[in-house]
Amino acid sequence: MKYVDEYRSGAEARRFIAAIRRVVTRPWSIMEVCGGQTHAIVRFGIEELLPPEVSLLHGPGCPVCVTPCEILDQALALAGRPEVTFCSYGDMLRVPGSDGDLFTVKAKGGDVRVVYSALDALALARQNPAREVVFLAVGFETTAPAHAMAAHRARIDRVRNFSLLVSHVLVPPALAAILSASDRRVDGFLAAGHVCTIMGTDEYERLARDYGVPIVVTGFEPLDLLQGIHMCLRQLEEGRAVVTNQYERAVGPRGNEAARRLLHEVFEVVPRRWRGLGELPASGLALRPSFAAFDATLRFGMSAGAAAEPAECISGLVLQGRKRPTDCPAFGTRCTPDSPVGATMVSAEGACAAYFRYRPRSARDVV
Amino acid sequence: MSSDRERLASACPTQHPPSTVQLAHGGGGRRMRQLIEGVFLPAFANPTLLARHDSAVVDVVPDVTSRGRVALTTDSYVVKPLFFPGGDIGRLAVFGTVNDLAMAGARPLHLTAAFILEEGLALAALRRIVESMRDAATEAGVAIVTGDTKVVDRGKGDGVFITTTGVGLVPPGVDIGPHRVQPGDAVLVSGDLGRHGIAVLSVREGLAFASPIESDCAALASCVAALLAAGVTLHCLRDLTRGGLAAALNEIAMDANVGVLLDEPAIPVSEPVRGACELLGLDPLHVACEGRMTLMVPAASVERALATLGSGAARIGQVVEAHPRVVVLKTGLGGSHTLDLLAGEQLPRIC
């Protein structure tokens, strides 16, 4: 596949790794803030190729992991209603709320569908006018324009049996929260390439300046990640802290203006609770009052109760880079992908689940 | 209930034959007889079946020159949708069971087939499935010698569920299974991975995409026979079904208490299957096949095995003493990670 295969070349990767070894002189911790990047790092075994000075931390970059329990509880309640056809991306089906997951609701007779796109959910609503089709709209800035378009089309075409349960989150406020922590361990960030494809790089300039931290907008293939790491290390070694763009092929400085325009027409910035991080100001998106007719919580009169997170779980600290998944006593024993205790074990992109599924093997184990 | 319907049906002699499966088709009356005589018997016709006894009576040893032990296996088939590019539930039901026999080195001889039909299934669809089973059985050299049909209320089944049981003969001296796997064995696959799973997904509601990918569903028995005939030493065979290569190798690693080390770049996956996997966020190593197997053979047999299997086959790794019960994948970048079983069904993801 063009634009995929060439960025997985082993020979090129080895050259990047050699360059990384040359540039690094002391320990650095770099955090990526995208579940897709976390996934690629563990899937391609990138951590074990890096010199010991470089630590990768896996930040709160997976919307599945950071969606708060109370939203999941609302999703479970909606999906269990007899008149509702509940649509979700496949990622969300196994995420546990206070009492079970969407699979449990399906097993009890709920009409739960996996869709590839919010437009597929909208099409289902058009085809089944007697059903209430609810779409679980989670994600970062990358996904919000897709959901905005679904709401926009539903309003224009007066699709009255379609609504969204929205729990959108924004990346920069989470970075600011991590950078504000007194015991912060993060020296530099790899910013999520596709988020910046939509948003551009402006917001990150401010963060780099205010917190004196290098930020490299980075892609998702192994060579992208290795180049991003190299670019970040160079800044750290040279004592610089600016925004650079590794993922130029898909990210322009101004982002995608058409997508952003509709995003802001449909959504407004609100405070949002993050699973593992707590409530962060101006860190989420909600439907604007002009789209209230498509807000599932209003349509079905849902109240946002607060749900407690399991006390044992250290996922909040993992997401901030202050602990590693393997630091948790429950990791791999009481907490596994089959029966996750906390946020980061619930989806394949969560730091804990990724660690569990692709447990790195130490070199001596491998012949 | 069904007897009432049956009475009504017989009271209306001018009624047209139904075009869908009805509860009466499983009621033990005339409709059921019509179904058996109109659909199943003509398709599967063979002397044993046509004897129409409560049991099929067969020779375990089909001719005087054959000797060996009997292999038995049973499997149930559910798939949504019933028809998909490159196959249907009928072909799966025959090949799946034939392949399970073949994995023990057995020559498949007889199959039984039990059908659970959902009220409302189009008879034309059932006929298509049954004819497809007939063709598959012919292809695989087995006879369907007895069967059963039940009908359940509409909404209680996905059109049709099929259970097939197979009987085969393992030639003397053939002993294939996880207990024979040893460190040093080479790990092979008989062809590229993931076609079946992706072909089914491509026509699944909500995910549909256009693709040139057809299911790989095929019988492996003749292939295993050819390997044996070529003098290949087969330590273990496993067909790759649900959970794909990852599931098969994890099972063997656990059963044989060995480690498996895979070389990711050597694992054959076609470009369209890779494209579909990228698009949906799936890992081809977890995607189902229905006509592929993994083989563990001693190093001395590798060349002959690959030559017999043909161009699609590949050597993808080896059995190791290190990390027993764990499958490790060495990536093209030189990194490595554990290749685990999935918690459940692989779901398309967006993150």
Place this chain on the structure above:
Amino acid sequence: MCLGVPGEVLSIASDELRMGRVSFGGVVKEVSLVYAPEAAEGDFVIVHAGFAIGLIDAAAAARVFAYLDALGEVLPEEPHP
């Protein structure tokens, strides 16, 4: 997050969602190109959750490899932000 997959635009309809056929290694999916107004047939786009979110800049794509080439003795200037 955000699985974004590069694919080649095969055709674009003129409906309000600019639905287009995009090929991913031969697998073709209908996606909306409404957020890629400048995309034309033959272009490569990044697709996420049923939408093309941007075009791939072929010249920039090659620079990943140029960066590496220039790393030999003297480290070059980084690509512009």
